[in-house]
Amino acid sequence: MPVQMKFDLPVRPALGRGDFYVTESNAVALGLVDTWPNWPNGKLVLVGPRGSGKTHLAHVWCAESGGRMVAARNLTDADVPSLAEAPICVEDVERIAGDTLAEEALFxxxxxVLANGHSMxxxxxxxxxSWGLQLPDLASRMAGTTVAKMSLPDDLLLSAVLAKLFADRQIVPMADVIPYLVRWMPRSFEAAGRVVTHLDTEALGTPKGVTRTLARTALADLEFPEESASD
Known part of the structure; x- marks a missing residue:
């Protein structure tokens, strides 16, 4: 039997507007992001669990506003005046708490950005x-910013996210795999990413690809706490 070889092909996430799935768990956040020309004081904080789609929604916003993206931790090496010439998305802001130079750069x-009439x-x-920012002026400005919250996914959104993650890796699972995962995996976008990554590796060389049996084994291998799974 021929041996199937594993090639480390890049995963290409689909980050367009049409790839962003809307359910009750993220509809309010999307609605607030869509009103960006009218944000109070020209800024908005998008809050949600890791893997909840914040980066995807940020890409959608950048495409519609003509904005750019920068990780907060990279601001100390960035050309701040240049970044301020257009709408800007700053990701993972809480990671710079206590970093004096990064906090000053964000300030x-x-x-x-706001003085130039752009959105942030x-x-x-x-x-x-809850970020723990040490620069008082920055902390006060952030505390006064409107917050849009993205919740943990409902069944519909988790199913759509799993389907998207499989599609990003060009995997077509058996029809009963996604319903099984939604029933038993932790209700977490981060967990969905771990599961799909694991299945991508474990399905290599198996004649039937990603099956329910393989999915059950993957959940056991990843040792998710029982209390985080669906009842």
């Missing part, structure tokens, strides 16, 4: 009051 970027989108896993 200057915030002021320049910021992403994080928690609300600004």
């Amino acid at each position: 200057h970027l915030h002021n320049l 989108l910021l992403t994080a896993t928690r609300a600004p009051t």
Whole structure:
């Protein structure tokens, strides 16, 4: 029997507007992002669990607003005046809490972007009051920013996300795989990413590809806590 070889092909996530699935768990956040020309004070914080689609929605916003994206931790090496010449999305802002140079860079970027009449989108896993920012002026400006929350996924959204993650890897699972995963896996976008990545590896060389049996084994291999799975 021929041996199937594994090639480390890049995963190409689909990040367009049409690939963003809307359900009750993210509809409010999407609605707030869509109103970006009218954001109070020209800024919005997008909050949600890791893997909840914040980056995807940020890409959608950048495409519609003509904005750019930058990781908060990279601001110390960035050309802040140049970034402030267009709408800007700053990702993972809470990661720079306590980093004096990064906080100062974000403070200057915030002021320049708004002074130039552009919009600013910021992403994080928690609300600004929980970031632990040390620069008082920055902390007060962030605390006064409107927050859009993305919730943990409902069944419909988790199913769509799993389908998207499989499609990003050019995997077509058996029809009963996604319903099984939604029933038994943790209700987490991060968990969905781990499961699909694991199945991508484990399905290599198996004649039937990703099956329910393989999915059951994957959940056991990944050792998710029982309390995080669906009842």
